[in-house]
Amino acid sequence: MLEAPSEHRMQRLLDRQAAAVREGDEAAYLETVDPLAVRYRNTERRLLRNVRRLPLSQWSYRVADVSLAEGSVGGRARAEVVAQLRYRLRGYDEGTRTATQRWTVVARDGRWYRDSTRFAETREVWEQGRLDVVTGRHSLVLGSGRPRSELRALARAADRAVPEVSALWPGRWPRRIVVLAPADLDRTAQLLSAAPAQYRGIAAVTTSENGRGRAADRIVVNPGPFGTLSAAGRQVVMTHEAAHVATREATTETTPMWLSEGLADWIGYGGTDAQLPGAAPRLRAALEEGALPERLPGDGGFAFDGPAHALALSYEAGWLGALMVAEQWGEQSLRRFYAAAGRPGPGALDRALRAELGVDEQEFHARWRQYVRHKLG
Incomplete structure (x- = not known):
């Protein structure tokens, strides 16, 4: 009889998953996914390819909670797993960032497999569709559902913003910024854990690790309002948001x-x-x-x-x-x-x-x- 799910057992499952992400091993990554969940396996394959485009220096999970789930699949036990993802972007993140991740796991042939993702209120940009990455001189732009030409334009604006900010805020700050470029208002709201109407007329905003607070370290560009601005207006907005990143330690x-x-x-x-x-x-x-x-x-x-x-x-x-x-x-x-x-x-x-x-x-x-x-x- 299959033993009840435990945090230790789920931690081992997620440790294998994290190692596969770090090593870019698609086969090992898919070994943590239910072999009969065909659609979910395809989704996870695309997700891994997105994550591998990130300049990662850290990627790991820490199980926070495991509970039995209602219902079953073919009489097999199911459980829900909550974990903290811990990751860092090389050259951009001075500290480790965390995000809550949730999965449903199913018992099959004496093993536990992930068979679905239960998205939290806040999604990461690489969970929103195909991820494109543009690296600038002072910037990293992560975009989903946006033309690559727009991402390059954002990188140029961010690259100009960094020295402009440094001239007026010469204190200590990384002088490198991460820009998130979602496809539309709804996906902008997902990144910010907010209702879309709250950001309908907002061109860009900085956000902290948990989507709240004032110690900003990511710039989220809302494509609709940002796109209506003149080139000069877009630069003012980008420099304004970069100033929030620069002043985060004093804010x-x-x-x-x-x-x-x-x-x-x-x-x-x-x-x-x-x-x-x-x-x-x-x-x-x-x-x-x-x-x-x-x-x-x-x-x-x-x-x-x-x-x-x-x-x-x-x-x-x-x-x-x-x-x-x-x-x-x-x-x-x-x-x-x-x-x-x-x-x-x-x-x-x-x-x-x-x-x-x-x-x-x-x-x-x-x-x-x-x-x-x-x-x-």
């Missing part, structure tokens, strides 16, 4: 969103106000209507599922906040202020303002309103 949950997005826009626009005449229409309209906000927006103003005009106003306000600091206190002070505002503890923003700029929150917001009137009035 925490304490960092105000207006400052995080404002600094990224300041870098995206090249540290100048040259784009100001046409780049802040919502803020200009608010000023002309006598509805200029009393203070810079709170984090809720940057919610992607809120009104589009309110989101745009928040971004414009944050940009002018960062631009004001750079102009009135200097670029180095802006960088020091950014780092200080991300330090943990209550009142971090007020402490950072007093320590680096010599003003409190009330005075800073008053100066920002005066600055907006001066720039846009």
